[in-house]
Amino acid sequence: MAESSPMRFIPPALRPLTWPLVALGLLLLFNVIFTPGYLHIGMVEGRVSGYLVDIFRDGAAVMLLAVGMTLVIATGGVDLSVGAIMAISAVLAASMVTPEWNEANLGAWTNTLMADHIGVWIAIILLVSLIASVLAGAWNGMLVSVFKIQPIIATLVLMVAGRGIAQLICSGRIFTYDVPGLEYIGKGTLFGLPFSLFIVAGVVLATYALTRATALGLMIESVGDNDVASRCSGVPVRNIRFLVYMVSGLCAGLAGLIESTNVSSANANQLGLYFELDAIFAVVVGGTALTGGRFFLGGSIIGALLLQTLTNTMYAQEVSPEIALIPKALVILAVCLLQSPAFRRRVLGVFGAGKPSKSRAKAGGAA
Amino acid sequence: MKLPFRLSIGRQHIPILATLAVLILVFAFGAIRHGDRNFASLYNIVSLFRGGAVIGIAAIGSTFIILSKGIDLSVGAVIALTTTIIAVLVSPQLGPGWHPAVVIPIALVIGTLFGTAQGCLIHFFELPPFLVTLAGMFLARGLAFSVHPQNIAIEHDAFHAMQSIGIPLGRSDVPLAVIVLLVFYAIAMFVSRYTNFGREVYTIGGDEPSARLMGVNIGRVKIGVYALGGLTAALAGVIATIDRGDGSPSEFVGYELDAIAAVVIGGTLLTGGVGFMIGTLLGVLILGLIRLIIDNEGTLSSWWTNISAGALLFGFILLQTVLVRLAKRSG
Numbered sequence: 028m029a030e031s032s033p034m035r036f037i038p039p040a041l042r043p044l045t046w047p048l049v050a051l052g053l054l055l056l057f058n059v060i061f062t063p064g065y066l067h068i069g070m071v072e073g074r075v076s077g078y079l080v081d082i083f084r085d086g087a088a089v090m091l092l093a094v095g096m097t098l099v100i101a102t103g104g105v106d107l108s109v110g111a112i113m114a115i116s117a118v119l120a121a122s123m124v125t126p127e128w129n130e131a132n133l134g135a136w137t138n139t140l141m142a143d144h145i146g147v148w149i150a151i152i153l154l155v156s157l158i159a160s161v162l163a164g165a166w167n168g169m170l171v172s173v174f175k176i177q178p179i180i181a182t183l184v185l186m187v188a189g190r191g192i193a194q195l196i197c198s199g200r201i202f203t204y205d206v207p208g209l210e211y212i213g214k215g216t217l218f219g220l221p222f223s224l225f226i227v228a229g230v231v232l233a234t235y236a237l238t239r240a241t242a243l244g245l246m247i248e249s250v251g252d253n254d255v256a257s258r259c260s261g262v263p264v265r266n267i268r269f270l271v272y273m274v275s276g277l278c279a280g281l282a283g284l285i286e287s288t289n290v291s292s293a294n295a296n297q298l299g300l301y302f303e304l305d306a307i308f309a310v311v312v313g314g315t316a317l318t319g320g321r322f323f324l325g326g327s328i329i330g331a332l333l334l335q336t337l338t339n340t341m342y343a344q345e346v347s348p349e350i351a352l353i354p355k356a357l358v359i360l361a362v363c364l365l366q367s368p369a370f371r372r373r374v375l376g377v378f379g380a381g382k383p384s385k386s387r388a389k390a391g392g393a394a
Numbered sequence: 395m396k397l398p399f400r401l402s403i404g405r406q407h408i409p410i411l412a413t414l415a416v417l418i419l420v421f422a423f424g425a426i427r428h429g430d431r432n433f434a435s436l437y438n439i440v441s442l443f444r445g446g447a448v449i450g451i452a453a454i455g456s457t458f459i460i461l462s463k464g465i466d467l468s469v470g471a472v473i474a475l476t477t478t479i480i481a482v483l484v485s486p487q488l489g490p491g492w493h494p495a496v497v498i499p500i501a502l503v504i505g506t507l508f509g510t511a512q513g514c515l516i517h518f519f520e521l522p523p524f525l526v527t528l529a530g531m532f533l534a535r536g537l538a539f540s541v542h543p544q545n546i547a548i549e550h551d552a553f554h555a556m557q558s559i560g561i562p563l564g565r566s567d568v569p570l571a572v573i574v575l576l577v578f579y580a581i582a583m584f585v586s587r588y589t590n591f592g593r594e595v596y597t598i599g600g601d602e603p604s605a606r607l608m609g610v611n612i613g614r615v616k617i618g619v620y621a622l623g624g625l626t627a628a629l630a631g632v633i634a635t636i637d638r639g640d641g642s643p644s645e646f647v648g649y650e651l652d653a654i655a656a657v658v659i660g661g662t663l664l665t666g667g668v669g670f671m672i673g674t675l676l677g678v679l680i681l682g683l684i685r686l687i688i689d690n691e692g693t694l695s696s697w698w699t700n701i702s703a704g705a706l707l708f709g710f711i712l713l714q715t716v717l718v719r720l721a722k723r724s725g
Contacts, residue, residue: 179664183655195697199695307525349536351536352539353533367521
């Protein structure tokens with residue numbers, strides 16, 4: 028299919044990203060035409076601002092989730108629990124900066140520590156939240172790798188129970204806080220750019236380096252491609268599976284912290300709701316097949332940006348968030364259809380999109 | 395004594411027997427612990443069925459879909475869409491003010507068409523069910539809000555009449571919702587065990603390539619289960635509209651998860667091909683009982699419902715994993 032007429036002008040490395048990039052380009056074009064000042068990037072109070080920066084800032088959480096989800100999907104799995112893990116991590120952080128919660132659950136000494144050394148306490152909070160997220164990921168990893176439960180079912184357990192656990196932590200209350208040090212994660216500005224972007228960039232680069240500069244990426248893909256063959260060739264299948272779910276948990280924990288510190292509160296019921304679906308969509312749009320065996324980290328990031336651009340476009344056009352679900356659904360379906368080999372064979376073939384590929388597809392279908 | 399049917403208990407019955415045992419245990423626990431509040435009263439049992447009616451009816455479709463090795467995430471949104479459409483169409487202010495006898499069939503047809511469309515995308519273009527029904531969830535939710543953005547109270551005599559329908563049973567009335575629930579489970583059980591369609595659903599879920607070789611029309615069955623899923627979700631929406639007396643585009647969030655949880659707790663394998671329709675009803679009742687007990691406890695908060703549902707889900711998944719592995723070992 029890649030040799031068909033339009034595709035041969037595109038470098039092979041970018042081919043899986045063609046359709047998402049085209050969709051992103053069209054969306055941006057639409058915005059440039061219909062939203063005044065869309066491309067304008069200015070400085071307001073020492074920070075870079077503009078529609079394009081907003082996309083990156085608002086999309087930070089989904090980009091992070093997409094990183095973890097890419098690795099999980101590459102092993103042939105899926106992680107439905109990331110939204111619930113986001114809620115757990117966010118609620119833990121929000122609870123631990125609430126003096127009455129600390130007094131009731133941890134003891135009065137924590138409040139003295141918070142008053143005297145807020146930096147140390149914030150470090151402890153981040154550590155606790157992220158460790159809890161990694162543990163949640165490890166639970167998923169255990170179900171999938173040790174108990175050999177199908178990933179979609181294994182992670183469903185935490186998806187259902189996770190929000191209950193988050194509500195258990197905060198007794199169903201919604202804590203709001205005013206702790207600039209903690210809020211810096213979601214709202215802060217570094218070198219004029221949103222601080223959350225540096226977290227995303229750090230996670231993406233670290234993951235890229237770990238998977239593409241070492242054999243880890245290859246092992247992850249081999250597990251997704253054929254786990255029996257991988258085990259026979261000495262790939263530590265069980266540990267790899269464990270690892271990807273823990274990474275996904277960690278990414279979800281970070282995403283939860285960014286989302287909740289951005290609004291200085293944590294709602295166990297609402298925070299991160301349906302984010303797992305956005306993350307999975309970002310990954311699939313980015314060219315990583317749900318069947319596993321191959322992954323494109325850059326594609327997932329583009330997928331996440333595509334989703335966020337769409338959402339922000341709706342906001343700019345003053346479409347209510349609920350009705351914005353309709354174009355979102357249509358874009359999801361369109362991109363999935365364009366990537367489906369069966370759709371290309373059945374529909375695009377009829378329109379003669381690339382005559383050489385038509386005959387080849389027919390030959391393939393007959394064989 | 396000779397029974398008119400063969401009564402043999404095999405390994406395939408272990409999950410459903412476990413479900414039944416859990417149901418009895420949970421009920422007994424509630425009855426003993428809250429005996430002073432008439433936990434085991436007929437009224438309570440009827441209200442248990444009534445509370446589970448909407449999810450229970452929607453879960454019929456989910457059971458067929460999961461048996462065929464698919465999944466449907468659009469259930470909650472389709473219910474919301476149905477209630478909104480009905481409320482707008484019967485309202486003389488917001489819509490044409492048609493009679494419910496016309497509106498309800500329209501709503502059922504819309505739900506069925508919605509499910510059919512999802513089924514077609516899944517079958518013809520080989521898209522993952524999970525992604526298609528996810529897009530379906532967004533689409534149905536968005537459509538519900540674009541039909542009308544707020545809750546609409548229904549003031550229609552026919553709805554009041556349907557709300558007051560009840561078959562007297564002891565000192566309580568069995569409401570319409572429960573009657574519909576039981577009737578449709580009876581139909582669904584019959585369809586799943588004794589019709590070609592039902593058997594083909596099991597065959598496809600068990601092994602699709604083999605089913606194709608055996609001459610099963612895969613497309614017809616696959617599109618059929620999703621159409622059925624749309625129909626039962628719409629029917630659940632109709633029941634919800636009658637029971638609540640309003641159309642609500644923002645409600646019923648997460649009902650798809652409850653339906654899937656009920657199916658799994660009811661002993662149906664999410665890997666397809668194995669399970670019983672009646673198990674899903676038992677699963678719905680177990681989830682309802684847990685909610686009822688937690689309400690009765692007073693000191694326990696509502697989030698324990700989520701946690702215990704998750705724990706139950708985990709228990710049943712583990713049980714099935716063990717059983718499947720045992721079955722494989724013994725060949």
